[in-house]
Amino acid sequence: MTFKISSKELSKKSTIVVEVSEDSLMMVRKRGRQALPADYWDFIPKDQQEEEDGLMKPRRRVLSHAQVHYLLKDVDPEFIKKFIQNVDSIFLNCFPVTPNSHRVTEITHRSSNSQRLIFDERTRLYKRLVDFRGVANELSSHLFQEKPSNEDNELILALTRNKDPVSNMSGLRYMKNVLLGKRNDHCFRMVLTGNPSLKLSEIGIPCPVAERLQIAEQLNKWNEERLKACCNLRILEKGEICIRREGTLVRIHHNEKIRLGDIIYRPLNNGDIVLINRPPSIHQHSFIALSVKVLPVSSSVSINPLICSPFRGDFDGDCLHGYVPQSINTRVELSELVSLNRQLINGQSGRNLLSLSHDSLSAAYLVNGDGVLLNLYEMQQLEMFCPNRSPSPAIIKAPLLSNPVWTGKQLFSMLFPPELDYGFSPSDLVIRNGELITSSEGSSWFRDADGNLFESLIKNCRGKVLDFLHGAQEVLCEWLSMRGMSVSLLDLYLTPDSNSRKNMMDEIFYGLQETELTCNFKQLMVDSFCDFLAGNNEEIDGFVGFDFERMCYEKQRSAAVNQASVDSFKQVFRDIQNLSYKYANKDNSLLTMFKAGSKGNLLKLVQHSMCLGLQRSVVPLSFRFPPKLSCSEWNDLKSQGLTQSGDDSVESAKNFIPYAVIESSFMTGLNPLECFVHSVTSRDSSFSDHADLPGTLSRRLMFFLRDLCASYDGTVRNAYGGQVVQFSYGSDKGTSTATSFANEIQSQGSILPDGTGGQPVGSLSACAISEAAYSALDQPISLLETSPLLNLK
Known part of the structure; x- marks a missing residue:
């Protein structure tokens, strides 16, 4: 059958x-x-x-x-x-019907202001289903008498293959196709670019996009002249405008028909509030309300680079989502709850949310260095961006100077408010009455460390923090453009001359040799070599005697020996990293950015300029690496494997732990075997293997913790049922500087939200962990350093 x-x-x-x-x-x-x-x-x-x-x-x-x-x-x-x-x-027990609001289109006659409704194809099919009079077997053929469209054929093909396109759709694609795909005149999604000339609380919107986005505003005596001028312009361009009068959408062809009380849909102008978000939203500061600045561009939205950190974004193709509020209540809520000046303190860590970054941070590190002098022309140029007047020159007359000069610390003092008093003990920094008195080398006091400069500004000059950051960025970037700073291959060369380069490479070579001897000594202390030390040595796996090749073989066979070798290499490799400070040129741009904290990683610099060092992976392989990484050694190892293929113990069937030390760097070049070893051992530590971890962690934590909120009695309860999860919220408060600073700002009636009474503490807890996971993606995974991302995993 x-x-x-x-x-x-x-x-x-x-x-x-x-x-x-x-x-x-x-x-x-x-x-x-x-x-x-x-x-x-x-x-x-x-x-x-x-x-x-x-x-x-x-x-x-x-x-x-x-x-x-x-x-x-x-x-x-x-x-x-x-x-x-x-x-x-298989069993269709009910017939889902699309709501009427999704199947009805409201249009207006051109000759009058009355409306009529137009129904789409789904409504006609529903009508055929209701009006059907006949037997059941004729129902399907009656409904689809017309020729099906291409979309219907694709849907039928998907169903015949037992695939549900909606259920199999990923969450991100569902958001884009179903939610963000419903285009309207109240939201946008565009590529992000940087614009340092914008204020921190502003977002640059292209002029063509701002003209398409609409914001509702009710006509009154105060804005009558402005809105009617806007309506006249729109009528001249399109011949008509749409207004809402007494809840009804009306099309107007003449400006005289507009009455007081009508809701006018005007385009975005300078100063309007929009809600900005860059998915994924991993913490409570991912949504920020910014002020619109219409720019004569056409391709992308732009923000100040200093506010990239709350969005966790950069300018490599990231997209921003924007939403235009339509009611006065919504605009007030955005201004009072999620505007940038209301989110200066990070609700998770208690530290400042914004600080100097990238070019401005490197310039701040350089301008506070000893020996930075500015002449009269440079001070006049930079004074245009400073809020305060320039002080008297530090050096009026000197044998080698023909004109008075100012120091870089004086330039930095021109940015501070006159009433600012601040001290930072780790850097011996003292600021009195807005003047920088003393400071040592280092940039931690204007970064995100505990007790940094911006925490003091938020505490003492709360309304001037954004202005200070914007002014400091303009002055520092202008000074950096006048001074000049670029990265070239000479910075990767590190040393100023060839002799210094030779001495540095010799020290690296002898350091690696010392590391090899240390690894061999530690290898002898492992339990598996007790017989050899006791004089009971036997031949193992065809190796006779005890030589360098045997030691290399045992490192890749035994996990204990391998780990002992890794531990000994860590100590010497830190000394190799310190050689970069010893031999590098003082004006090295890479080290300058690394010391300033704006960019760079010392491990990457060592791999590019000095040596790749230890290469090891925890994933076992079916082959081992030769003692020396050369093509001839690799060919000899393969030939030995072929000659031993007839023995009982076949080497290809064994598990080896990849282990090798590469003495070359990326700048000097790798031979084919070294390149192969580096590719094999770095697969497990690549970015792509762990990129999905933060998103998965965030979704799972949010699923379990999203219903937890803080009650007004101090307990943590479930939103559905009120079950007690924690009897006292925040009972184990820390005593760190950041926590005390946040509590002090909170007690002053401040910009921080209340931590109890209706706060979604479950979602905030999930965000605290997922934010750390996303931040750990920027840190490279290395054998020599503990990876926060792998610890979370």
Whole structure:
């Protein structure tokens, strides 16, 4: 017996047919019967309509919907779940209907202001379904009399393959296609670029985009002249405008028909508030309300680079989502709750949310160095961006100077408010009455360390923090452009001359040799070499005696020996990293950015300029590396493996832990085997292998903690049912400087939200961990340093 579908075309009658196979008929005829038994088809309920139409054949039955349901309702549910992906396609117990608001389009006649409704194709299909009068088997062919569209054919093809496109759609694609794909005139999504000339609380919107985005504003005596001028311009451009009068959408062709009280949909102007977000939103400061600045550009939105840190974004193709508020209440809430000047303190860490970064941070580090002098022309140029006047020159007359000069510390003092008093003990920094008195080398006091400069500004000069950051950025970037700073291959060369380079490479070579000897000594102390030290040495795996090749072999065979070698290499490799400070040129741009904290990683610099060092992976391999990383050694190792292939112990079947030390660097070049070793050992520590970890961690934590909130009695409860999860929220408060600073700002009636009473503490806790995971993605994974990302994993 065979079941099959008569047709896959939606416009035809799609039915299931069951018929008797030819083999079964032959067996019946061999038994002396010319036809099937009379009760052969009794397992199928009789269909009166099919009997009346005369469609019944001796060896074939056309099944109706009711007959199919009767046959499948007694099938084991576990069998259906195992072999059928979309169970809803079998038993359709209800017919989902799209809401009317999604199927109705409101349009206005050109000749009058009245409205009419237009229904789409789905409404006509629903009407056919309701008005149908006939038998059940004719229903499908009645509904789809017209030729199906391409979208219908694609949907049918997906259903026939047992795939549900909606259920299989990922969360990100669902957001883009279903939610963000519903375009309107109140939101946008564009590529992000940087613009240091913008204020920190501003966002640059392209002029064509600002003209398309609409914001609702009610016409009154105060804004009548401005809004009518805007309406006149829109009528001249498009011939009509849409307004809302008493809750009804009205099209206006003449400006005289506008009345007071009408809601006008005008384009975005300078000063309007928009809500900005860059997905994924991993912490509470991912949503910021910014002020609009319309710019004569056409391709992207732009923000000040200093506010990239709350968005966790950069300018390599990231996209921003913007939402235009339509009511006055919404605009007030955005200004009072999520505007930038209300989020200066990070609610998770208690530290400042914004600080200097990138070019401005490097310039601040350089300008506070000893020996930075500015002449009169440079001070006049930089004074245009400073809020305060320039002081008297520090050096009026000197033998080698023809004109008075100012120091870099004086330039930095011109940015401070006159009433600022600040001290930072780790750097011996003292600021009195807005003047920088003393400071040592270092940039931690204007970064995000505990007790930094911006925490003092937030505490003492709360309303001037954004102005200070913007002014400091303008002055420092202007000074850096006047001084000049670029990175070249000479910075990767590190040393100022070839002799210094040779001495540095010799020290690295001898350091690696010392590391190798240390590894061998520690290897002898492992338990597996107790027999050798006791004099009971035996031949193992074809190796005779105790030589360098045997030691290299044991490092890749034993996990304990391998780990001992790694521990000894860590100590020497830190000394190799310190050689970069010893031999590097004083004006090295890479080290300058690294010391300032704006960019760079010392481990990457060592790998590019000095040596790659230890290469090891925790993933076992079926082969081992030769003692020396050269093509000839690799060929000899392969030939040894071929000659030993007939032994009982085949080397290819063994598990080896990859271990090798590469003495070359990326700048000097790698041979083919060194490049292969580096590729094999760095696969497990690459960015792509762990990029999905923060997102997965955030989704799972948010799923379990999103319903937890702080009650007004101090307990943490579930939002549904009020079950107590924690009796006292925040009972284990820390005593760090950041916590005390946040509590002090909170006690002053401040910009920090209250930590109790309705706060979503469960979501905030999930964000605290997921934010750390996203931040750990920027840190390289190395054997010599503990990876926060792998610890979280």
